[in-house]
Amino acid sequence: MTDARFALVVGTTETATIDGISAAGAAPEVMRYTPVADAELLYYGRPTRSPAVPVSPTGCPTPALVTRAVRELVGFDPLVVEAGLAESTGAPTLSVGPTPGRDVRDPEAVPDAPAIVERAREVGRSLHDAELVVGESVPGGTTTALGVFEALGVADSVSSSLPENPLSLKRRVVEESLAASGAEAGSLAGRPVEAVRATGDPVLAAVFGLAEGALATDTAVTLAGGTQMLAVAALLRHGGYGGDLTVATTPFVAADDSAATRETAAALDVDLVVTDPGFESSDHVAAERFLHGEAKEGAGMGGALALADREGVPMAAVRDRLFERYDALLGG
Numbered sequence: 001m002t003d004a005r006f007a008l009v010v011g012t013t014e015t016a017t018i019d020g021i022s023a024a025g026a027a028p029e030v031m032r033y034t035p036v037a038d039a040e041l042l043y044y045g046r047p048t049r050s051p052a053v054p055v056s057p058t059g060c061p062t063p064a065l066v067t068r069a070v071r072e073l074v075g076f077d078p079l080v081v082e083a084g085l086a087e088s089t090g091a092p093t094l095s096v097g098p099t100p101g102r103d104v105r106d107p108e109a110v111p112d113a114p115a116i117v118e119r120a121r122e123v124g125r126s127l128h129d130a131e132l133v134v135g136e137s138v139p140g141g142t143t144t145a146l147g148v149f150e151a152l153g154v155a156d157s158v159s160s161s162l163p164e165n166p167l168s169l170k171r172r173v174v175e176e177s178l179a180a181s182g183a184e185a186g187s188l189a190g191r192p193v194e195a196v197r198a199t200g201d202p203v204l205a206a207v208f209g210l211a212e213g214a215l216a217t218d219t220a221v222t223l224a225g226g227t228q229m230l231a232v233a234a235l236l237r238h239g240g241y242g243g244d245l246t247v248a249t250t251p252f253v254a255a256d257d258s259a260a261t262r263e264t265a266a267a268l269d270v271d272l273v274v275t276d277p278g279f280e281s282s283d284h285v286a287a288e289r290f291l292h293g294e295a296k297e298g299a300g301m302g303g304a305l306a307l308a309d310r311e312g313v314p315m316a317a318v319r320d321r322l323f324e325r326y327d328a329l330l331g332g
């Protein structure tokens with residue numbers, strides 16, 4: 001049993017409804033349920049109020065199923081933080097923001113970003129855990145992460161839940177977003193809250209605040225995720241944080257050449273931890289879909305795998321538990 005606290009920050013952005021931008025859900029009209037289902041899967045191991053386990057049309061499950069499998073083996077305490085859910089969840093949550101994020105092409109993507117950041121900072125400061133691992137679930141989140149990277153002048157690439165990253169679409173959307181906000185690439189450097197307000201999403205605001213609050217009170221923080229967590233690292237750096245930062249992710253993000261993950265991590269002086277679940281050894285459909293580049297990461301999957309590894313749980317046990325859960329929930 002680890003004494004690390006595992007927080008999952010869940011929310012939505014209208015950006016996810018842009019055609020072809022995300023695969024974090026079976027279809028655009030059900031993506032609003034993905035973060036709700038991810039919270040319930042982490043907490044209860046099955047959907048309670050949400051209609052279904054998020055799964056791609058070809059059978060890739062939500063990465064939350066991996067995080068849940070690790071929870072069952074490692075026994076961490078979950079905390080679900082709500083920042084802009086469009087549907088209510090059956091999981092107990094702590095809310096730092098009631099309003100879904102707008103389409104990033106609106107002049108203000110997250111009008112209440114300052115209040116979300118401040119409330120999340122308070123939550124972070126009030127944690128009494130020695131260690132916080134924080135993950136996210138927000139469909140469309142890699143596009144808003146790109147928005148923040150561009151507004152701060154940090155990077156121009158992110159990863160994707162799709163095997164073929166629609167990066168040129170994302171870049172076009174972010175360009176429109178910056179123009180609508182009266183900003184341009186790099187013009188919000190050193191102003192992290194303004195960058196999220198202009199072109200981010202409520203989950204980025206909440207993870208940023210949570211991490212800042214925790215770090216200020218000597219709780220060690222692991223940012224569990226891919227390029228969205230590197231965007232949080234960028235927000236922390238532009239907010240003046242100069243200490244150690246760790247991002248724990250999956251090999252699927254690290255191997256995504258379109259995302260420039262290692263370069264961005266190096267530019268932000270972030271320690272990138274990559275934990276391999278060893279899916280090559282299996283012919284289960286969930287393993288095959290992840291190896292094909294679907295989903296890649298999310299709901300703290302990379303951080304959960306790192307925790308399992310640290311606690312001495314063999315990856316074979318994580319895989320077995322994942323496939324068992326998949327078959328029980330999705331009739332494999």
Ligand code: AAM
Nearest residue numbers: 022062138139140141142161295298299
């Ligand atoms: C979260 N839940 C998911 C999922 N994610 N369920 C299924 N597939 C995923 N990929 P994009 O910007 O392409 O939408 O990718 C970001 C989303 O994918 C986030 O919600 C992240 O947690 C992950």
